[in-house]
Amino acid sequence: MKVLLSDLFSTLVSGGDAERDVVNARMGAVLGVDAVAFQRAFDASSYERFIGAYGDLPSTLRVIVERCGGTPTNE
Numbered sequence: 542m543k544v545l546l547s548d549l550f551s552t553l554v555s556g557g558d559a560e561r562d563v564v565n566a567r568m569g570a571v572l573g574v575d576a577v578a579f580q581r582a583f584d585a586s587s588y589e590r591f592i593g594a595y596g597d598l599p600s601t602l603r604v605i606v607e608r609c610g611g612t613p614t615n616e
Contacts (some may be wrong), residue, residue, distance in 0.1 A: 572602065574609035582608045 569579020595601040
């Protein structure tokens with residue numbers, strides 16, 4: 542088995558913290574919650590996300606949206 546482990550920002554996506562913050566804020570807006578609150582909650586959950594505490598990406602985003610007061614749907 543071969544595995545490639547990589548992070549997204551500064552590896553696959555060029556840029557630094559400012560670019561990451563813009564992407565995270567946009568995700569929050571698309572998901573229907575306050576963009577800044579989502580950005581902060583996403584950043585605060587980095588350790589849990591890295592170890593897979595919330596499962597896959599959709600499950601992880603659901604947890605973060607709920608922390609921001611949103612009610613996510615499967616859509």
